[in-house]
Amino acid sequence: NAGVTQTPKFRILKIGQSMTLQCTQDMNHNYMYWYRQDPGMGLKLIYYSVGAGITDKGEVPNGYNVSRSTTEDFPLRLELAAPSQTSVYFCASSYPEVTGELFFGEGSRLTVL
Amino acid sequence: AQTVTQSQPEMSVQEAETVTLSCTYDTSESDYYLFWYKQPPSRQMILVIRQEAYKQQNATENRFSVNFQKAAKSFSLKISDSQLGDAAMYFCAYRTYTGANSKLTFGKGITLSVRP
Numbered sequence: 001n002a003g004v005t006q007t008p009k010f011r012i013l014k015i016g017q018s019m020t021l022q023c024t025q026d027m028n029h030n031y032m033y034w035y036r037q038d039p040g041m042g043l044k045l046i047y048y049s050v051g052a053g054i055t056d057k058g059e060v061p062n063g064y065n066v067s068r069s070t071t072e073d074f075p076l077r078l079e080l081a082a083p084s085q086t087s088v089y090f091c092a093s094s095y096p097e098v099t100g101e102l103f104f105g106e107g108s109r110l111t112v113l
Numbered sequence: 114a115q116t117v118t119q120s121q122p123e124m125s126v127q128e129a130e131t132v133t134l135s136c137t138y139d140t141s142e143s144d145y146y147l148f149w150y151k152q153p154p155s156r157q158m159i160l161v162i163r164q165e166a167y168k169q170q171n172a173t174e175n176r177f178s179v180n181f182q183k184a185a186k187s188f189s190l191k192i193s194d195s196q197l198g199d200a201a202m203y204f205c206a207y208r209t210y211t212g213a214n215s216k217l218t219f220g221k222g223i224t225l226s227v228r229p
Contacts, residue, residue: 033216040122042204042219050215058216088156092217100146100165100208102217104158 002026006091006105013081013112021076021108023091031094032074033102034058034066036087043090049074081112115140117207119220126195127228133180134190134223136205142166146208147181147188148217153201161203164188192225200227 004025013019025032030051035043035058045058049068063085065077074093078085088109092102116139126132138147149161164172164181171179176196180189192199205220 031215035219040222042117042119042221043217045216045218048216090158092158099163100210101148101160101163102158107156 004091004093004103004105006089006108008108009106010109011111013078013110015081015083015112017081018077018079019081019110021078021089021091021110023074023076023105024072025074025091025093025103026072027093027095027103028071029093029095029103030071032068033092033094034064034074034076035090035092036060037090037107038087046076046089078110083112086110086112115142115207115209115218117205117218117220119205119223121223122221123224123226125226125228126192126199128195128197130195131191131193132195132225134192134203134205134225136188136190136220138186138188138205138207140186140207140209142209144210146210147179148206148208149177149179149188149190150204150206150219151199151201152204152222153198158204162190195227197227197229200225 007022033048034046047066049055091105094102118137145166147164151159176193202222204222208217
């Protein structure tokens with residue numbers, strides 16, 4: 001049981017480049033999330049999805065886009081990368097009606113130079 | 114909007130001793146979940162303990178227990194018999210039960226160090 005899988009685990013980007021962080025879960029969870037964690041800080045919500053075809057903004061959505069075409073996948077797209085997007089990104093999923101907890105991926109460390 | 118506050122950025126405890134990590138939250142909801150997550154240097158987010166607001170009994174998981182005071186909106190984590198492996202960052206988190214706004218809100222975290 002793989003749980004939540006994120007790729008890549010590390011990436012260095014140049015300013016202005018674009019990339020997609022991939023996230024997939026095999027638990028048939030309908031809720032999925034993207035968080036970012038800056039050094040010494042808590043996690044801030046970027047985008048979330050309550051099911052395939054439905055996405056919504058979190059606290060810090062600027063500079064990012066998401067899509068949810070299937071239950072399993074929830075990719076996060078960074079357009080025109082900026083140094084302020086240097087962070088660790090976490091994907092998570094949950095089936096809130098059962099336990100409420102989020103299951104997290106291992107995180108993706110992104111550096112924008 | 115819901116907020117979660119962890120006012121202590123760092124704490125230290127002697128191995129085998131007990132330590133309590135504080136957390137307060139603000140909400141107008143009556144039904145919700147509260148969590149403590151542990152983040153070791155590997156940065157993996159690990160669920161430590163969960164409390165449902167409608168339950169009056171405080172949750173316990175082995176050496177970990179909570180003191181849930183609903184009226185005071187307080188949710189502290191007690192770690193008994195601290196071990197070196199408990200050294201990590203700990204996050205308090207809040208979540209409403211269900212609905213379109215059912216997302217986890219985190220505090221800023223507290224770094225716990227364990228002295229041998």
